[in-house]
Amino acid sequence: MAALARSSTLIALAAVVLAVLGGAAEAKAKLSPNFYSRSCPNLATIVRQRMSAAIQQEKRMGASILRLFFHDCFVNFNADFVTAMIKMGNLRPAAGMPTEVRLNCRVPN
Template sequence: MASLRYLLAAALVVAFVLEGSPSQAQLSPSFYSSTCPNVLNIIEDVLKKAFSSDIRIGASLIRLHFHDCFVDSGGPSWAVPLGRRDSRTANRALANQKLPGPSDTLDVLKSSFRNVGCNDNFDLVALSGAHTFGRAQCRFFRGRLYDFNNTGKPDPTLDRTLLKQLRELCPQGGNGGVLANFDVKTPDVFDNKYFSNLRLRKGLLQSDQELFSTPGADTAAIVEDFGRNQNAFFKNFVTSMIRMGNLKPLQEIKGRLD
């Protein structure tokens, strides 16, 4: 099951944050083989149980990977170098780093990715594809529904039918914590429907739709490709997750809390 394999990969973020491995000079895919040789089986069992009780756990774990300052990720789907220590200090780093926001324009999104060492086209589009499952609160996209860019009108790139549905879910002055599906087609499956949605102007966040609807955007062709070819999306997602996980890794004492 492809979607479960990707969830298992994301789950290793949590495991390696908590795991107290010995100091090593180099990162390695077998870093934990001696200290916890059954780590993948343990994580798979825990994740299956968590997934059965909370359908959103996969999306939450991938989000954790992204927001914890690009820390460890791995799993049975691909081999990655392990042994980073900066996951213990990631929250402090977040205070000094501008993360991409739900209302960012494509230029801002591209700049955010370049600033951390990821590329601003394939990495940006592939990693945004994690929004193929999960939820977002109304407060993160309500501006698109009623007052886009202070125009007093909705975002013109948002499908009219979806606009009506989202306004019913998120009325002006309503509860900003109400959740909406990122993917209107298969909200709980890791697939390529996110990209098909963008082609139909059904991206939930402005930052999602910007990838396809920004005039002249080089990301639009990538969205088209991933929307037609799910294997291409999966392949590039793996590559981009590994690249993100390898950004400026801290090892040994450098990654420990004082």
């Protein structure tokens, strides 16, 4: 009986390890710095120019956009977020409560 329990535990552990390793390999395969190299080869230049212009206009814009992408909106990702990001040119930095950006992520600019 103990051998059967140990065998079941080892099989379950092996399944978990394989699932984790398989998921890690799949996730790694999807991330690439060259993802847009064919569809938009000038993407890095365009983003750099737009960010520089936004930061020159409003010094806090760089930090606000980084926070928007990596903190607030991905926590509550939904379809409205995609719509809001399409017109990101009207984005203004958040200067109030921490939830201000999170609430605005659901409203298209």
